[in-house]
Amino acid sequence: MPTDPSPPQISLPQVDYLLTDATVYDGLGTAAVRADIAVLGDTIAAIGTNLVLHYHAGMVIDASGLAASPGFIDIHTHSDLSVLVTPLFDSSIHQGVTTEVSGNCGMAAGAMTSSGDFAFERRWLERSGVTLSWDTFGGFLDRVEQEGTAINICSLVGHGTLRKLAKGSTEGKADAGEIAIMQRAVADAMASGAVGLSTGLEYLPGGYADLDEIAPLAQIAHEAGGFYASHIRNEGDTLIESVTEAIAVGRQTHIPVQVSHLKAEGHKNWGKVRAALGLMADARADGFDVLTDQYPYAAFMTGLSVILLPKWALAGTPDDIARRMVSTTDRDKIRSEILADPLDWTKVQVGIARVRREAQGLTLEQLGALDGKHPVDSALDLLRDERGWVSAVHFALSDEDIETVLRDPHTMIGSDGVAASPTGAMGDDKTHPRSYGAFPRVLGAYVRDRSVLSLSDAIRRMTSLPASRLGLIDRGRLAPGMKADITLFRPETVADTATFDNPQQFASGIEYVFVNGRLALSGGVQRDIRPGRVLRRRGGTVI
Ligand SMILES: [Zn+2]
Numbered sequence: 001m002p003t004d005p006s007p008p009q010i011s012l013p014q015v016d017y018l019l020t021d022a023t024v025y026d027g028l029g030t031a032a033v034r035a036d037i038a039v040l041g042d043t044i045a046a047i048g049t050n051l052v053l054h055y056h057a058g059m060v061i062d063a064s065g066l067a068a069s070p071g072f073i074d075i076h077t078h079s080d081l082s083v084l085v086t087p088l089f090d091s092s093i094h095q096g097v098t099t100e101v102s103g104n105c106g107m108a109a110g111a112m113t114s115s116g117d118f119a120f121e122r123r124w125l126e127r128s129g130v131t132l133s134w135d136t137f138g139g140f141l142d143r144v145e146q147e148g149t150a151i152n153i154c155s156l157v158g159h160g161t162l163r164k165l166a167k168g169s170t171e172g173k174a175d176a177g178e179i180a181i182m183q184r185a186v187a188d189a190m191a192s193g194a195v196g197l198s199t200g201l202e203y204l205p206g207g208y209a210d211l212d213e214i215a216p217l218a219q220i221a222h223e224a225g226g227f228y229a230s231h232i233r234n235e236g237d238t239l240i241e242s243v244t245e246a247i248a249v250g251r252q253t254h255i256p257v258q259v260s261h262l263k264a265e266g267h268k269n270w271g272k273v274r275a276a277l278g279l280m281a282d283a284r285a286d287g288f289d290v291l292t293d294q295y296p297y298a299a300f301m302t303g304l305s306v307i308l309l310p311k312w313a314l315a316g317t318p319d320d321i322a323r324r325m326v327s328t329t330d331r332d333k334i335r336s337e338i339l340a341d342p343l344d345w346t347k348v349q350v351g352i353a354r355v356r357r358e359a360q361g362l363t364l365e366q367l368g369a370l371d372g373k374h375p376v377d378s379a380l381d382l383l384r385d386e387r388g389w390v391s392a393v394h395f396a397l398s399d400e401d402i403e404t405v406l407r408d409p410h411t412m413i414g415s416d417g418v419a420a421s422p423t424g425a426m427g428d429d430k431t432h433p434r435s436y437g438a439f440p441r442v443l444g445a446y447v448r449d450r451s452v453l454s455l456s457d458a459i460r461r462m463t464s465l466p467a468s469r470l471g472l473i474d475r476g477r478l479a480p481g482m483k484a485d486i487t488l489f490r491p492e493t494v495a496d497t498a499t500f501d502n503p504q505q506f507a508s509g510i511e512y513v514f515v516n517g518r519l520a521l522s523g524g525v526q527r528d529i530r531p532g533r534v535l536r537r538r539g540g541t542v543i
Contacts, residue, residue, distance in 0.1 A: 071098025071485030076414025106160030106200025138192030193536025318388030437496025
């Protein structure tokens with residue numbers, strides 16, 4: 001009697017992870033499919049059904065009930081200011097963000113140097129325990145690479161920072177020689193891997209520049225394959241003119257344009273975002289590449305000085321601003337100009353105040369009551385006490401505008417945040433909740449609760465759309481051969497929990513996050529690893 005042969009010894013190919021029975025969103029906006037995902041090294045090895053029959057996995061994760069998405073790409077952050085302080089990117093990882101674009105709004109840590117021009121910035125970093133050791137953009141990226149990060153990071157080069165190098169903080173047009181210095185600095189940064197050029201024309205000294213200065217710099221960034229991201233000159237009364245100015249840079253140089261954090265500030269300007277989106281659509285119809293990004297909150301955060309003071313009083317360094325709060329002549333002039341067109345003191349809330357922590361989270365009305373003074377006097381005193389450096393949140397945006405901008409298929413999600421950790425050096429800061437909640441808030445409040453957009457389309461705006469903007473060829477999609485940046489979340493519960501009163505709180509519903517094939521968040525708990533990479537532009541692509 002023949003006996004049954006022993007079953008053949010099939011040796012299955014080995015993978016590191018197998019995510020089974022996930023609801024897979026490819027990032028391109030197509031409908032989800034139920035599938036397994038195999039991860040080997042830093043790469044997605046396979047996506048399909050019953051992969052457990054085809055692979056032997058080091059670890060199997062039951063992903064039933066979870067949405068699998070490409071790791072989110074945050075197109076607009078300022079984490080270059082915190083990457084050396086918060087390299088674990090706790091607030092980002094808990095949102096499912098695996099790549100950030102920093103260096104926005106004209107400010108880029110990589111463009112700073114150890115020279116005296118950046119004494120304020122150096123002091124600011126040193127207070128967080130970071131020594132500014134670099135003199136080139138490439139030197140900054142190397143430093144970040146050496147220290148390691150939990151997520152991938154790339155950076156724009158900031159025009160405002162370069163202008164300080166070329167011209168100090170002085171007013172007026174840059175001359176040909178100064179523009180040439182800035183052009184060389186842009187070329188140098190791009191050669192080191194910068195992904196484009198940013199401006200912050202609402203800020204000084206960047207705001208002294210006009211198109212004659214910006215276009216020649218954008219030209220250099222464009223020739224190196226980068227894009228142009230602009231915090232436009234004004235987001236309120238002259239929003240339309242300011243969007244037109246940003247698009248003009250694209251029309252003149254053909255560089256792809258990213259209008260940063262589109263919004264309309266001030267009740268009388270609400271609704272203007274429709275016309276702004278129309279201008280961008282017109283430019284696209286003319287063949288120009290113009291997109292925008294947004295964070296889904298009805299309040300913005302910036303320097304208290306920017307919200308409060310007349311333009312002339314913003315000139316110079318934060319120390320210069322603080323000095324104007326002491327000089328009787330300047331202070332009286334500032335005070336009377338503010339009171340000629342006063343803010344609603346209940347709508348401005350003190351953000352990060354490191355000297356007077358007790359002021360954090362108070363509205364200017366409440367601060368005035370605490371001090372026993374008129375709110376304007378309290379606010380000017382605070383600027384003095386904080387040496388010009390105190391942020392504030394202004395509830396001046398419209399919920400309807402947020403939905404209008406979010407409905408536009410060309411809008412990406414950009415937190416405008418700074419990577420943070422509740423237990424880190426900045427853990428006591430009353431930061432904007434967007435740093436912790438922008439992405440889950442879109443998925444929870446705007447997709448699930450209000451049906452403003454579909455889940456697959458929201459994921460597209462968080463993944464493949466920013467990847468294509470960046471020229472990031474191997475991220476932003478779930479497909480075999482792509483880098484294994486993967487976010488698994490529960491669509492029924494994903495939500496932001498950070499609030500303006502209690503901002504340093506992690507989002508919920510984000511269960512697993514892979515960065516370059518390594519498990520950085522497991523069961524909602526972050527692991528102490530730094531699998532992120534510094535991504536650099538090389539010609540037309542970013543890798
Ligand atoms: Zn900005």
